[in-house]
Amino acid sequence: MGAVKKTPMHSSNSVRASISFPPNIYEALETLAKLKKVSLAWVVREASEKYIAEQKPAVDKQKKR
Numbered sequence: 491m492g493a494v495k496k497t498p499m500h501s502s503n504s505v506r507a508s509i510s511f512p513p514n515i516y517e518a519l520e521t522l523a524k525l526k527k528v529s530l531a532w533v534v535r536e537a538s539e540k541y542i543a544e545q546k547p548a549v550d551k552q553k554k555r
Contacts, residue, residue, distance in 0.1 A: 509534070 511519065523530045542549070 523533045
């Protein structure tokens with residue numbers, strides 16, 4: 491397993507969340523985690539970070555209002 495970079499979401503003051511997924515999404519996430527040899531939580535955090543980065547212009551625009 492490669493090194494996992496530390497990000498604010500991985501800090502010791504992280505917030506725990508319980509999330510429900512449709513079975514097909516959960517299975518795909520589980521498969522990705524196994525292929526990458528990381529935890530399912532890591533896959534979900536990584537996907538969330540990428541999604542937030544993609545949405546940043548919209549978030550920043552909303553904050554200015």
